[in-house]
Amino acid sequence: MxxxxxxxxxxxxxxxxxxxxxxxxxxxxxxxxxxxxxxxxxxxxxxxxxxxxxxxxxxxxxxxxxxxxxxxxxxxxxxxxxxxxxxxxxxxxxxxxxxxxxxxxxxxxxxxxxxxxxxxxxxxxxxxxxxxxxxxxxxxxxxxxxxxxxxxxxxxxxxxxxxxxxxxxxxxxxxxxxxxxxxxxxxxxxxxxxxxxxxxxxxxxxxxxxxxxxxxxxxxxxxxxxxxxxxxxxxxxxxxxSKVVYFLGLISYSLYVNHFLFIDTYDKISKSFGLNTNNYLIISACYVATGTLIFSTITYYAIEKPALKYLKKMGERFI
Structure with missing residues (x-):
């Protein structure tokens, strides 16, 4: 495995x-x-x-x-x-x-x-x-x-x-x-x-x-x-x-860009508290997966989608 x-x-x-x-x-x-x-x-x-x-x-x-x-x-x-x-x-x-x-x-x-x-x-x-x-x-x-x-x-x-x-x-x-x-x-x-x-x-x-x-x-x-x-x-x-997989595909770019943010923040928090990350693999996995999913949903609808719509409209004037 x-x-x-x-x-x-x-x-x-x-x-x-x-x-x-x-x-x-x-x-x-x-x-x-x-x-x-x-x-x-x-x-x-x-x-x-x-x-x-x-x-x-x-x-x-x-x-x-x-x-x-x-x-x-x-x-x-x-x-x-x-x-x-x-x-x-x-x-x-x-x-x-x-x-x-x-x-x-x-x-x-x-x-x-x-x-x-x-x-x-x-x-x-x-x-x-x-x-x-x-x-x-x-x-x-x-x-x-x-x-x-x-x-x-x-x-x-x-x-x-x-x-x-x-x-x-x-x-x-x-x-x-x-x-x-x-x-x-x-x-x-x-x-x-x-x-x-x-x-x-x-x-x-x-x-x-x-x-x-x-x-x-x-x-x-x-x-x-x-x-x-x-x-x-x-x-x-x-x-x-399926709807779930389709949605994950929709936010896939956000998922890819964001997932290390939660991996790195978890490592930083663990080190600051002197925790051995190997002893908390389930907790870290849940934190990374849940945090990435929620944050990526937010960034897709707050950044990706509106920015793409705005920039496309801007592009129609110049290209």
């Missing part, structure tokens, strides 16, 4: 693969045959509206709670470009590294849509490219490719397919590989759906691999097939379409 829970970091990869698929579904048509600056500006503005309002609030909150006085770091973090350079690799909020990766990828995504559409009949190239990237970042672990965690990588030699270790350039490569898989799922959607019998069983090895160590790459490679499968009307689809 600890191995299963330990694979939780792969939810980031699932998020990237899903983002690649959904953005392909909603935006790729604007770039399939051309690259117009107007479409590019509209795409980037939409992504800005989606990410930045809550991110800025969360970053400011973290600054005042945990990093007060680190003004230079705050300024860099507010641009969401920390991690682009090794000397500014510190994210004030823990999920910041993945949001930086996603934001940077957005700048190149329209070009990716344009180029991948040219090879839509050879979408297997995207799978092959992803595999090559994952193998490369699993073998080459050094100061140049991995920032901030080079010390922990010194004991690792040779091939080690644990994607958790990626930081710096290797983390950007990880994000690119995930997005390529999402675009693959989009380009091969109808073709994959025709093999519904095989898709039905894609969840089995995916779940099985979660109980084994060093299976990260295999799990990630199964994600696009599993995503196509759950678009069909089946038990998993009905579960994911």
């Amino acid at each position: 600890s191995v299963l829970i330990g694979h939780g970091y792969l939810s980031v990869d699932l998020f990237f693969v899903l983002s690649g698929f959904l953005l392909s579904l909603t935006s790729s048509a604007s770039f399939n045959n051309h690259l117009f600056i107007h479409d590019y500006k509209a795409f980037m503005y939409k992504r800005f509206c989606r990410i930045f309002p809550l991110y800025i609030v969360a970053t400011l909150l973290y600054f005042f709670l945990f990093h007060f006085g680190e003004v230079e770091s705050l300024i860099v973090n507010l641009t969401l470009l920390q991690g682009v350079f090794s000397f500014s690799n510190n994210s004030l909020i823990s999920p910041g590294w993945s949001l930086t990766n996603e934001w940077v990828i957005y700048f190149f995504l329209p070009l990716a849509f344009y180029l991948t559409w040219k090879i839509r009949n050879k979408a297997w190239i995207l799978i092959l490219s992803s595999i090559t990237i994952f193998i490369a970042i699993s073998i080459f672990r050094n100061d140049f490719l991995n920032w901030g965690n080079s010390y922990s990588l010194q004991k690792i030699h040779g091939f080690n397919p644990v994607i958790l270790f990626t930081r710096g350039p290797s983390s950007f490569l990880r994000t690119i590989a995930d997005y390529l898989l999402g675009i693959f799922a989009y380009l091969s959607f109808e073709r994959i759906k025709k093999r519904a019998v095989l898709l039905k069983y894609s969840a089995i090895p995916l779940v099985v691999f979660l109980f084994f160590k060093k299976t990260d790459i295999l799990i990630i490679l199964l994600m696009p097939f599993f995503m196509v499968h759950i678009t069909e009307r089946n038990v998993i689809n009905r579960f994911l379409s």
Whole structure:
């Protein structure tokens, strides 16, 4: 069970693969045959509206709670470009590294849509490219490719397919590989759906691999097939379409940005009282889960939703 829970970091990869698929579904048509600056500006503005309002609030909150006085770091973090350079690799909020990766990828995504559409009949190239990237970042672990965690990588030699270790350039490569898989799922959607019998069983090895160590790459490679499968009307689809799951999906960005706030505050409170957190795992889990859910509901309706509505209206005047 600890191995299963330990694979939780792969939810980031699932998020990237899903983002690649959904953005392909909603935006790729604007770039399939051309690259117009107007479409590019509209795409980037939409992504800005989606990410930045809550991110800025969360970053400011973290600054005042945990990093007060680190003004230079705050300024860099507010641009969401920390991690682009090794000397500014510190994210004030823990999920910041993945949001930086996603934001940077957005700048190149329209070009990716344009180029991948040219090879839509050879979408297997995207799978092959992803595999090559994952193998490369699993073998080459050094100061140049991995920032901030080079010390922990010194004991690792040779091939080690644990994607958790990626930081710096290797983390950007990880994000690119995930997005390529999402675009693959989009380009091969109808073709994959025709093999519904095989898709039905894609969840089995995916779940099985979660109980084994060093299976990260295999799990990630199964994600696009599993995503196509759950678009069909089946038990998993009905579960994911339930009101509770739909609501959690609605506030998922808030959940992702906010959950470390409660993990870090619990750690800070525990240390101030000299408590051993291992003795209060149930209490800490309840605090983190309940606090994140309530706070994320508030931030979705108080920040995300109104900010998105306001910024979209503003964008109609300028874009």
